[in-house]
Amino acid sequence: NGRDFKGWDNSRLTSAVEAQQKLASRANLKLDAVADASGNVTLKTNAETVNAKDASHVDVFIALYENKLVSQVKAGENSGRELKHDYVVRELFGAYQISNQNTFSKNFTLNHAWKNKDAGAVIFVQDSNNGEILQSLALKFCS
Numbered sequence: 550n551g552r553d554f555k556g557w558d559n560s561r562l563t564s565a566v567e568a569q570q571k572l573a574s575r576a577n578l579k580l581d582a583v584a585d586a587s588g589n590v591t592l593k594t595n596a597e598t599v600n601a602k603d604a605s606h607v608d609v610f611i612a613l614y615e616n617k618l619v620s621q622v623k624a625g626e627n628s629g630r631e632l633k634h635d636y637v638v639r640e641l642f643g644a645y646q647i648s649n650q651n652t653f654s655k656n657f658t659l660n661h662a663w664k665n666k667d668a669g670a671v672i673f674v675q676d677s678n679n680g681e682i683l684q685s686l687a688l689k690f691c692s
Contacts, residue, residue, distance in 0.1 A: 575599050576607070576674040576684035588661030590690070594672050596653040598683070608677050609653045610643035616667040639668070644677070663690060 554565065579595040594611055598604045618634040647653045673685035 573599075574684050575603060578672050578674070578684055578686040580670055580672050580686055580688040582659075582670065582688060582690055584661075590659040590661065590663055592657040592659055592670055594653070594655050594657070596647065596672060596674050597651055598647060598674070601651050603676070603683065604647040604649075604651045606677050607647055607683060608644035608675050609647065610641060610645070610673055610675065611655075611657065612638045612642075612671045612673075613640040613659070613663065614669055614671065615639050644675075647674075666690065 554562075576599060577597045579593070581593040583591050583593065585591070592611070594609075596609045598607060614636045616635040616637075618637050620632050620634065622628055622630045622632060642657065645653055645655065669687055669689040671685060671687045674683040675681065676683060
């Protein structure tokens with residue numbers, strides 16, 4: 550939520566996550582991926598703030614991520630190692646504003662290559678004043 554979190558022991562982290570999960574949602578989000586016959590994927594997104602006052606100072610972002618990426622390190626302290634990466638953001642769309650009707654809706658046509666990747670999409674609504682995330686939603690793509 551845009552705030553520093555120090556002291557990464559398991560119990561403290563678990564408590565912080567549980568406390569966040571108990572908070573009421575400040576945005577309603579939808580994500581849907583539909584593949585057509587040609588293999589293109591349309592990502593349908595929708596965001597709506599629960600409180601109309603929030604709509605004037607929030608941004609909507611959509612991120613496409615990919616898992617199971619690998620890199621070979623050729624220099625530095627990790628030279629010769631193979632590093633594995635998950636949830637690597639490959640494309641980021643936004644910032645989009647929520648309209649006067651308190652909603653945001655947009656469709657994205659994705660390259661058919663995304664259909665076969667270990668990937669997905671995330672939509673999140675962020676307070677543009679302080680960086681707080683009002684709500685997020687993830688959708689894993691199925692191949």
